Amino acid sequence: MTIASKNAQQGASHRYRAMRDFVQSTDDTVPGKFEITKEGIVHDMMAPVGPHELTVLRVRKRLEKVMPEEIVAHTGEPDVEGxxxxxxxxxxxMVIAEADMEIEGTFDPRTICAAVEVVSRSNPDNDWVGKIRDYPLLGIPVYAIFDPRTGEGAVLTDIHPTPDGPRYATRKDFVYGEDVTIVDWTISTEGLPRYPA
Structure with a gap:
């Protein structure tokens, strides 16, 4: 390793720690949700609306009905950090073994079986672009997206190396009303709410 690349890594690490400190210091004082991506800090300023939260609730409950008891569909904190x-x-x-939640601090992304996102009305590119890039970098093997704007979604799997870094190789699109398989568990998308026009 050259000195220049070591200095670049130290600079990137310092930049990340500064962003992390900022996010943690504002978490309870500024409305919305902050996340750190490969491109910087993302701030979703809008509070989640009813269809978003109802979709999260229904997907979580449907997954927990079909998963083994030791696996949970967790919502909320802590963050997943790489x-x-x-x-x-x-x-x-976050689909994760309950035993892997017995930690202090952030979740290790290698313990996450699947990440599920409900597309935000205010910032859909965060889910459809940024997280499609970031989740394979973290090693999260399955990423499922539910989009109340369109009544469609996708499940991305099979991480493989590319010149731009790890990416998902397989994408299975679905429309609301169809069954969808996340990891090994199939759930219905019937009755998931849509954002009003």
């Missing part, structure tokens, strides 16, 4: 990648995200639903 410090070496400079990424800290908080999926709407």
């Amino acid at each position: 410090e070496s990648e400079g990424i800290m995200r908080r999926p709407d639903v």
